[in-house]
Amino acid sequence: MSVPAVQYPKAFSSKQGSGFFADVRTLWRLFLGQPRKGSHAQRLQAFYSPQAERYDSFRARLLHGRQDLIDRLAIAPGEYIVELGCGTGSSLDRISSQVCDLARIDLVDLCPALLEQARKRATGYQTVRVIEADATLWKPDQPVDGVFLSYALTMIPQWPEVLSSAYAMLKPGGRLGIVDFHLPASGNRFANAVWKAWFSHDGVHLSAEHLPRLQQMFAENFCSERRAHIPYLSGLCAPYYLFVGKKHSVQGDAE
């Protein structure tokens, strides 16, 4: 008896522009920065909605280590996975061959303009739920196998709450993966101050506290500190880290 082939959804292709002129428009938005007025959700929407359709093209060259994070999470068939701060849901492209075999993947974000792109991307996948919610408040209805955040923790002012919540939603043995910019402990103080000011203009709040907190929470972990090229500024390399921690099954791990 022949086994029917799994039908995978067609690859997402947004009508976004890519190339130099699309980059100029994105760079202009980054130059204008994130608005200072309004709620956190309103500021995200005002910042991202004019660039949502061009988001992926530029960020593919700015946000490094996302594929490596996914690979190190070692997502397995049948698992329940959550991404907090999913943006346009581009992580689906990185696990496209696995998505149909998952029990479920929940993509959570607070910005409707980016979620619109994520919903287009998720079309046809039965295992994907796209959820508009604040990552500090949202909770899954059952424990999950893996949670990850890709360049989202630095954009969430209440980041300690998000880490506690992510830890709490994991099953024993579950994994938390994070890739994000940061201020390295080994970094030059002047350089760290410049990076902090630069990124905060766009609502990205670099911190020297994220990585130590993660290492304290997860005794068993993989951690790598790296540098990423900035598009059009090839001489500049921004510090970022990649972290994957495994929740211990024995009581006593830090929360």
Ligand SMILES: C[S@@+](CC[C@H](N)C(=O)[O-])C[C@H]1O[C@@H](n2cnc3c(N)ncnc32)[C@H](O)[C@@H]1O
């Ligand atoms: C730099 S983007 C990264 C998006 C995506 N993870 C990626 O790698 O391309 C940061 C994301 O965090 C989301 N975000 C910020 N604060 C949030 C919050 N409180 N709850 C949920 N998402 C949030 C933003 O809307 C945005 O989509």
